[in-house]
Amino acid sequence: MQYKMIDLFAGIGGIRIAFEENGAKCVRSSEIDKYACETYEINFNEKPLGDITKISPEELPKFDILTAGFPCQPFSLAGLRKGFEDARGTLFFDVARLIKAREPIAFFLENVEGIVNHDGGKTINVIENVLSELGYNFQWRIMNASDYGVPQNRKRWYCVGFRKDLRIGFEGQNGNFRAIYNFPKKCDLKFKVKDILDINVSDSYLVSKTCERNINIYIDKYKLSPRYDSTNVLIANEIRPSRCNFRSDGISPCLTAKMGTGGNNIPVYVEKMRKLTERECLRLMGFPEWYQIKPNTMHSYKQIGNSVVVTIVSMLAKEMIRVLKLVDSEV
Known part of the structure; x- marks a missing residue:
């Protein structure tokens, strides 16, 4: 049935x-x-x-x-x-x-x-x-x-x-x-975050100079902490002049609807200083590869965060x- x-x-x-x-x-x-x-x-x-x-x-x-x-x-x-x-x-x-x-x-x-x-x-x-x-x-x-x-x-x-x-x-x-x-x-x-990352990604996903500067304010301190694991990719999120969160345990921070309000709310792949793409975010939500969504739009990120x-x-x-x-x- x-x-x-x-x-x-x-x-x-x-x-x-x-x-x-x-x-x-x-x-x-x-x-x-x-x-x-x-x-x-x-x-x-x-x-x-x-x-x-x-x-x-x-x-x-x-x-x-x-x-x-x-x-x-x-x-x-x-x-x-x-x-x-x-x-x-x-x-x-x-x-x-x-x-x-x-x-x-x-x-x-x-x-x-x-x-x-x-x-x-x-x-x-x-x-x-x-x-x-x-x-x-x-x-x-x-x-x-x-x-x-x-x-x-x-x-x-x-x-x-x-x-x-x-x-x-x-x-x-x-x-x-x-x-x-x-x-x-x-x-x-x-799988881990590193397994969902694409190699060839458009420069349109690169973060702003301000975002990069805010990451660099806090990254050295994080890398000296016991939480840093160099065997996994480093992900930054909640990026502000006053703070920045990092993860390097192979697990992404929670993808939220706030991703649709601006680039600093989308997790950043620090080594490449770029946002995670919609496709990468969909993979972290368990969506199949055939699934289609408009690229590089705030509406798409919001929809993924709400899913x-x-x-x-x-x-x-x-x-x-x-x-x-x-x-x-x-x-």
Whole structure:
């Protein structure tokens, strides 16, 4: 059986790639950012639906799995109902209302790690209460890409859920389950930053003289510190006159949407005094080589920083498909 999924808050389609790699088929997507939509259409020959708040459940085709990398927002808790209505006024509410209306067999959610402590823990409490009220068994994990084979220091919140009537449990849960979902185990790096670097790169990626000067202010001190490893490439980021961060452990700093606000927020390959290219950043996010994105634009860097690590999502999706097929085979 081929499971059908919808790709909400789709960005540039990282979650879609991960699920389709594991045999699912995306039947509809939604994204509001104009430039992300352009990139999505280039790669998938499909224009996402726009504003999720204007999408009615009836206009979506039949689907089995809902996926969403929704933004982290505070909930208004004036009513203290501790249920579905507490989510109203946020974009998570739109995820919840579509789940409520269409009752997919499973969902996959992604967010920043800060969602766990956001608003003093109230945000995660509302999300958990709503998902439980909607009739789903779920668990979430904070996972760092560098612990799962990808050389990027990127911690994210991943939540997997199944409709309770399927009786799919999670490792460590007690109950009469038909299948158990296992989150992936940590593993060694499959490659390092040096392995994703291109040799011939346009001079348009060279940093400014000001950026180079700011790097040089701090580089000698770093090279004298025990953190410096000359066997790996040296990467600089957060480059300012007042500070500069370095890494030489083979792992990239977190690629963030701030890369879209200017060159000093894009990691720099110090030996060549150039920014990492979009292609190199995509590799650090686990995107396949066929993926296309406009070169040397701030919008492209922002889109990459806002995306997901495809490698990790693929691990999670693979296990979701495995347990769903196991349960289906018993019917």
